[in-house]
Every structure is written in structure tokens, then in C-alpha cells.
Amino acid sequence: MRTFAIASYSLYFLAGLVITTIGSVMPQLLAHYEQSYTVGGQMVFVSAVGFIAGVPISAWLMKGLKKEKYVLALSAVIIAIAQFSIWSLPPFGWVVALNFMNSVGAAAIECVVATLMMEVFVGRRAVVMSYLEVSFGIGALCMPVIASVLIANQVWQYSFFVTACLGLIMAMAWCFISFVKERVEAAETLDARIAPPPIFKTKRMKRYILFAFVFLIFMYSGIEGSLNHFMSSIFLTHLEVTPYYASLSIGLFWMAMVIGRAATGWIIRKVNYAQYLRWNMFGTLVMIVLFALWREAVVGFMVVIMMGLTMSGVYSITMVYANHTFPGMARLVTSLVTAFAGFGAAVFPALIGYAMDHSGTVSALWYIAGFAVIYLMVLLLGIGRFYRNQASAVLNS
Numbered sequence: 050m051r052t053f054a055i056a057s058y059s060l061y062f063l064a065g066l067v068i069t070t071i072g073s074v075m076p077q078l079l080a081h082y083e084q085s086y087t088v089g090g091q092m093v094f095v096s097a098v099g100f101i102a103g104v105p106i107s108a109w110l111m112k113g114l115k116k117e118k119y120v121l122a123l124s125a126v127i128i129a130i131a132q133f134s135i136w137s138l139p140p141f142g143w144v145v146a147l148n149f150m151n152s153v154g155a156a157a158i159e160c161v162v163a164t165l166m167m168e169v170f171v172g173r174r175a176v177v178m179s180y181l182e183v184s185f186g187i188g189a190l191c192m193p194v195i196a197s198v199l200i201a202n203q204v205w206q207y208s209f210f211v212t213a214c215l216g217l218i219m220a221m222a223w224c225f226i227s228f229v230k231e232r233v234e235a236a237e238t239l240d241a242r243i244a245p246p247p248i249f250k251t252k253r254m255k256r257y258i259l260f261a262f263v264f265l266i267f268m269y270s271g272i273e274g275s276l277n278h279f280m281s282s283i284f285l286t287h288l289e290v291t292p293y294y295a296s297l298s299i300g301l302f303w304m305a306m307v308i309g310r311a312a313t314g315w316i317i318r319k320v321n322y323a324q325y326l327r328w329n330m331f332g333t334l335v336m337i338v339l340f341a342l343w344r345e346a347v348v349g350f351m352v353v354i355m356m357g358l359t360m361s362g363v364y365s366i367t368m369v370y371a372n373h374t375f376p377g378m379a380r381l382v383t384s385l386v387t388a389f390a391g392f393g394a395a396v397f398p399a400l401i402g403y404a405m406d407h408s409g410t411v412s413a414l415w416y417i418a419g420f421a422v423i424y425l426m427v428l429l430l431g432i433g434r435f436y437r438n439q440a441s442a443v444l445n446s
Contacts, residue, residue, distance in 0.1 A: 053169070054177075056219075056226045057162050058184035060121060063219055065188020066212045067128060067155045069303065071096070071148060072278040073196035073296055076285060077205045082141040086282060090402020092145050093278050097395025099149035103156025104388040110157070117161050122223040124161075127154035129216030136209035152391070154216075160387040167372055167379040174372060175322070178365040179314040186310050186361070189277075190303035197296040246376045247439045254435075255375075259382070261431040262371040263389045265326075268424040269363050270390040271397030272333070275417055276302065278398045279405065280353070287410040288346045298353055305354045309361025317362070322370035323436065325362065326428055332359035334421040341414035364390070370432075 071078065071093070079089050110120045131151035135144055162181070170177040196208045249255040280302060284295040317325060336356040340349065368386045375382050397420065404413040 053226055054180075056222060057166065058181060059222070060125070060158050060162055060219055061181045061184040062188040063125065063128065063212065063215050064155050064158050065185040065190075065303075066192045066215065067132075067151060067188075068185075069189045069192040069277055069299060070132075070196070070208050070212055072281065073193045073299055074200065074205045074208055075278060076282060076292060076295070077200060078144075081138070082144070084141065085406055086279075086402045087406045088402075089278070089282075090399040090405075092148065093274070093402070094395045094399035095145050096148045096152045097274065097391050097393075097398070099152030100156040100391030100394065101388050103153035104160050104384055104391070106153060107157035107160050108384060111161065117165060118223050118226050120161055121158060122220045124154040124157040125216045125220035125223065127151070127157075129213045129220065132209045132213035132216060136206055136213060138206055156387060156391055159390075160384055163368065163387065164380055164383045167383055175317045175366060175369045176314045178369055179310055179317065179362060182313070182362065182365045183307055183310040186303055186307035190300055190307055193281075193296055193299035193303065197293055197300065200296055201293055246374055247436065258374060258432060258435055259371075259385070261427055261435075262367065262374065262382075263385050264427055265367050265424055265432075266364070266371075266386050267389045267393040268420050268427070269330075269360075269367065270393030272417055272420050272424075273360060273364070274394030274398050275401040275413075275420075276356075279401055279413070282405065283410050283414070284346075284349065286405070287414075288344060288349045290346050294346070298350065301350055302353045302357045305357025306361045309358040310365070313362035313366070317366065322366055322373065323428070323433060325366050326370070327425070327433075329359045329361075329363055330421055330425050330428065333363075334418060334425065337414060337418040337421060341411055341418065 075089055079086065107120060107124070110123065111117055114120055114123075128151055131147045131154065134147045135151075138144075139147070163178070166177050166181060167174055192208065192212075195211055196205060199205045199207050247258075249258070277299070280299045281292075281295040284290050284298045285292065290298075313325075333356060336352050336359060340352045340356070343349065343352070368383065371382050371386060372379055397417075401413045401416060404416055
């Protein structure tokens, strides 16, 4: 099982590289093809549509290929082909199409690996998912650093070459991976004790709460996706730093993400899921507001680091919280979470790109702050109220 876990973490590392490649070189890519930020937002939208499409495609492939490891190997090959092709700087229309294909592969990896982790490590989902997210974060951290060095040497397109090579390596490795499902090793650290899964009195209420969780992921992914793709552009236009330091802002953001995710495995054994999400998203909101109000580069970098810490475990804990609420539905819940994560990452960056072109960077940041407010409202007034009603019913019975 250790080999399976390491291979899974490696795939999430690859996904982290892939998700930040375009964003790390977005200004250079758009300048090379003489395109606007609005077009950049549209390209991100098409990419996210590919991510959404990758979820049902991965489910279909699992039925056809029978073994999940072959689906993962094929997904890594798809990423490698797409990245090698973008590296050659084909016509812009091909870049958009190839990035769509790239996102299909990334979605399949995230959906299949997360589902397997939910099924294999039943008693410690939050801890294991935090390790997966650390791996993802390290990949997302490494790419902007790699890109900044390549940008400084005027060979930014080689960022795609790096991910292509790793994709080929992972494709070959996963052909030889084996694992056993539904295995719980008691010696490993378990999640903290929390309230048992709720009992739904009606199917309507069950659908309502499931939709609420899916909506949370939709909103959060919109925030993270917007920052991933436009962080360097925001630093260029809002704080007027050089392209080199603008690219490093994404690196600092993901460095903080990695540190926060490493701590999530320990924190989540001390607090429940709702408390963790409530305080971290409130902290994120405060940081975004400060980012919009201050125009000094040093403050901007500090705020980005704090934002990375507060956002670090929100995606994984929201997913685990949803799976805890709906036991025995790991495949459906994880697929919906992954699909709507892609949907959020499609819609919101397109809106943010348009806002940056037509109403300025500050307006775009206020939009992102609004997304965080909506997340908190659904968490507190929807899911939170439902769990409080459940607790009251248990006490009164």
C-alpha cells in the first residue's frame, strides 16, 4: 500500500504542476500570441470545460478498462502529449484545444485518485487527503519557481516541456502499481472524532445538502482558479512589480499552501470539519479585502502568503466533509465534487479576466471577496443549520 500511496501523491504532484503552468506564464503566452486578458480568461474557461468533461470520461474509461491504474496511466499520457505540443508553440487555436485535452487528463487523475483514497483509507480520509493536497501544492509551488527562472532566461515555453516529461514517467510507473480496496490500517493516524453521519428524513433534504456541498466546492474553486491564473497579472497591474517578481507571487502562494496543507493533517484531528472550514474561509475573506485595499508590493506578498495558509485545506476538507455526510456514496460524491470544482474554475476566471480588462484589478479582487462571502453563507446557513438541527433532534429524542 505504501507504493500505491506514493504513486498517488506523485500523480497529484503532476496535477499541481499542470494546474499552474498556464497561469505562471500567462502574461508571456498572451504577449506571444498578441491576445488580451479577456481572451486569457476565455482560454481558462475552455480548459475548465475540459476538466468538467474529464470526470464522466474517466468514469466511462474505468468501466471500459476495468482497472483504475490503466485509466491513470492513460491520463498521464494525455497530459504528456498535450504539454509536448504546447511547448512547440503551435497556432493559438491549437493551444486552446490542447489545453482542453490537458485538462481532461488532469480531471481524470484527480477524480480517480481521490475516489480510490476515499475507498482505500476509509478511517482516515481527511489525513490522507491532506497528504494528497500537500503533493498537489508542492507541484503548484514548483511550477511558478521553474517558470520564473525560464522567464528570466527568455525560454518560458519550456515550462510545458517539464510537465510533459513527468507525465511520461508517471504513465509508465502506473502500469506496475497494485493496491487493495477497503483496507483500513488501525496503526495509522485517524481523523478526529466528529458527529456521526446525519440521518436524512426526506430525499429532498438529502439532495439539498448534497447540492450545498457541491456549491461550496464550486465557489471555492472559483476563488482558487481565479488566483491561480491571474495572480501574476494582478501583481503586474495592481502593484506594478516586474514580471519576474509577479511570477514568484504564485510560488509564494503555493509555498504557503503546502505549509498549510502539511499542518491540516494535524489540525483536523483537533477540530471538526465545520470549524476548520468556517475559520479558514473567514481568514481568506479578510486577506482578499486587505489585498484589494493595499497597493504596496511588500504588503501584497505578505497577504498572498497568509491567503495561501487560510485556503490550504479548504478543498480537501470540504470533500471529506461531504463524503462523511453521505457514507457509501464516495464515487458519486467525489465525482460531483471534482466536476463542479472544474465548473467553478471555468466560470469565475472568465469573469475575473473580463473584469480586469473592463473595470480594473481592484474590482476583480472585490468580486473574489464576494465569492468568499457566499461560501461562508452557504456553509453557515445551509449545512451548519442542518447539522445543528440534527444535534437538537438527537438531544430531544
